[in-house]
Amino acid sequence: MTVTTSPATTSTRAGDRRPPALGGFSPAVLGIEIRRVLRNRRTLVFILIMPAVFFLLFGLPQRGQNLDNGLPVTGWIMISLAVYAAMVATTSAGAAVATERALGWSRQLRLTPLRPAAYVATKVATAMVLGLLGVLVEFAVGAASGVKLPVHVWIESGLTAWIGSLVFAAFGLFVGYLAPAENVMQFMGPVLAILAMLGGLFFPLDMLPHVMQQIAKFTPVYGVGQLARSPLTGDGLDWVAVGNVAAWTAFFGLGAARLFRRDTSRV
Amino acid sequence: MTDTAPAVELAGLTKTFGPVTAVDGLSLRISPGEVVAFLGPNGAGKTTTVDMLLGLARPDAGAVRLFGGTPAEAVRLGRVAAVMQTGGLLKDLTVAETVRMTAHFYGHTRPVSEVLERAGIADIADRPVGKCSGGQQQRLRFALALLPDPDLMVLDEPTTGMDVEGRRDFWQAIRADARSGRTVLFATHYLDEADAYADRIVLVRQGRVVADGTTAEIKNLAAxxxxxxxxxxxxxxxxxxxxxxxxxxxxxxxxxxxxxxxxxxxxxxxxxxxxxxxxxxxxxxxxxxxxxxxxxx
Missing domain, CATH: 3.30.70 (Alpha-Beta Plaits)
Incomplete structure (x- = not known):
């Protein structure tokens, strides 16, 4: 931010008038946004503490059990819960636009030079930072609890869980532009839990009846979960999972873009 | 150049909501440097007019020019800023964070500490917005509006819902800021505010201008x-x-x-x-x- 120290006068001020760089997107705003989210205790519990506690409750009892390829079951659970942490984090960050619309902040922003695209970019960036944080905390808890995996699995699964959560950032934005409610995460929490279950993050899908398994493959969490675990399970590239992620990203992304345009053009 | 253009030029502005005509062919021209009160009872179409003036609402007919350009251009260059009636603040940010964040949305601003000082909220800079009184939140909105050092400041019923003390503090902050050259347009339904602060009063009723003159002239109507x-x-x-x-x-x-x-x-x-x-x-x-x-x- 640049400032002039001399008192502004009408004649010199005209020269200072310029629109912001990058439409108003800035790392400083991103920093304030992230601090703002981390200050919210409820959000912290949902995106950082709960997934970690889930691992301690449901992962640790499986210690000593191995997958067919000899890698630990706790690794399977840890990666699944890392995807869960990332999806909750990115969804809630995206859905924050609902709160800001309900509060009238979006309207206030329209009286500033901030470009709507820069606003959304900030929200997505915030979501991705929080998603990364979710993955890292889950992995840290796993590592501290004795999960041992090859280095490439840590890296590949971690990156996939993180980047894959982009689909949920889009999902959050989609919901945020759909529901102008201040407490949108209160009903999104249970929805995410059901999606995570259907996506096979809480238990292997082969525990479900066959019909449910087939339906589950079309739900939005399935693809990311499968892909994030594939470095661990050694399964090759699962094209059903890739198609799932691509389709849902396109659906939520385009849906959010459409609602966003409707919202910003409503003058 | 655009600097010779009127600060505000509204021509035949019309806006209807279903069967209700909120603004009915309203025309108004404000020169740079004027302090104008937009005075009228509730429902006179003041807020709708302000929304159209700022580009927040699209007129059904008529045109808005700010300094010869569109409202969007004026907003993008920080030439116009507004203090709106309600809403528009994030409760979980502090006062200073709100100002700092908003400052990044402009190409150029006055220093954050300066606008906090001028709006009279430097002492509550670290307070969460959600814990601020209505009057303090309004002064925060005023601080945000001061950031771009706008050529035109628009205030929409800025003291509605404030107690007497809050109103007095708010106007004190506005007066303290009264630097020459800034055009100010404020909508109000408080006569005394229009009388005390404006050079010119525009009386509106049912979406039309019914009287327009210097404060003295309007008072003469009443004399x-x-x-x-x-x-x-x-x-x-x-x-x-x-x-x-x-x-x-x-x-x-x-x-x-x-x-x-x-x-x-x-x-x-x-x-x-x-x-x-x-x-x-x-x-x-x-x-x-x-x-x-x-x-x-």
Missing amino acids: GRLVRATLPGADQAALAALPGVQAVEVRGDAILVHTEDSDLVARHLLTRTAARDLEITSRNLEDAFLALTTSAA
Whole structure:
């Protein structure tokens, strides 16, 4: 931010008038946004503490059990819960636009030079930072609890869980532009839990009846979960999972873009 | 260049909501540096006009020019800033964070500490917005509006819902900021605010401008007196033709004459007509406001 120290006068001020760089997107705003989210205790519990506690409750009892390829079951659970942490984090960050619309902040922003695209970019960036944080905390808890995996699995699964959560950032934005409610995460929490279950993050899908398994493959969490675990399970590239992620990203992304345009053009 | 253009130019602005015409062909021209009160009762179309002026609402007909350009251009360059009536703040940010964040949305701003100081909220900079009183939140909105050092400041009913002290503090902050050259347009339904702060008052009723003049001129509209008398079969036209007479009403046998010169009317009535029971009462600004802004019965 640049400032002039001399008192502004009408004649010199005209020269200072310029629109912001990058439409108003800035790392400083991103920093304030992230601090703002981390200050919210409820959000912290949902995106950082709960997934970690889930691992301690449901992962640790499986210690000593191995997958067919000899890698630990706790690794399977840890990666699944890392995807869960990332999806909750990115969804809630995206859905924050609902709160800001309900509060009238979006309207206030329209009286500033901030470009709507820069606003959304900030929200997505915030979501991705929080998603990364979710993955890292889950992995840290796993590592501290004795999960041992090859280095490439840590890296590949971690990156996939993180980047894959982009689909949920889009999902959050989609919901945020759909529901102008201040407490949108209160009903999104249970929805995410059901999606995570259907996506096979809480238990292997082969525990479900066959019909449910087939339906589950079309739900939005399935693809990311499968892909994030594939470095661990050694399964090759699962094209059903890739198609799932691509389709849902396109659906939520385009849906959010459409609602966003409707919202910003409503003058 | 655009600097010679009027700060605000509204031409035939019209906006309807279903069967309701909120703004009805409103035209207004404000020169740079003017401090204008947009005065009218609730529902006169003030907020709708302000929304269109800022580009938050699209007029059904008519045009808005700010410094010769569109509202969007003026917003993008930080030439216009506004303090809106309600909402628009994030409760979980502190006062200073809100200002710092907003500062990044502009290409160029005044220093954060300076606008906090000028808005009179430097002492509560670290307070969460959600814990601020209505008046403090309003001064925060004012601080945000000061950031781009705008050429035009628009305030929409800035003190609605504030207590007396809050209103006084708020206007003190606005006055303290009154640097020469800044155009200020504020909508209000408080007469005393318009009277105390504006150079020019634009009275609106039912989406139209019903009076527009300097504060003194508007007060003159009100400075007149009301002469009431009983005069069966009064010659309304003759009375209306008397110097200084603004309006003549006939109610049965009674006549009511609004005039700037009550002596002349009284003398005329008592010497040239059969008028009796003559009464003279003075009208105040409040009466003028009511007369001008409430729909004619």
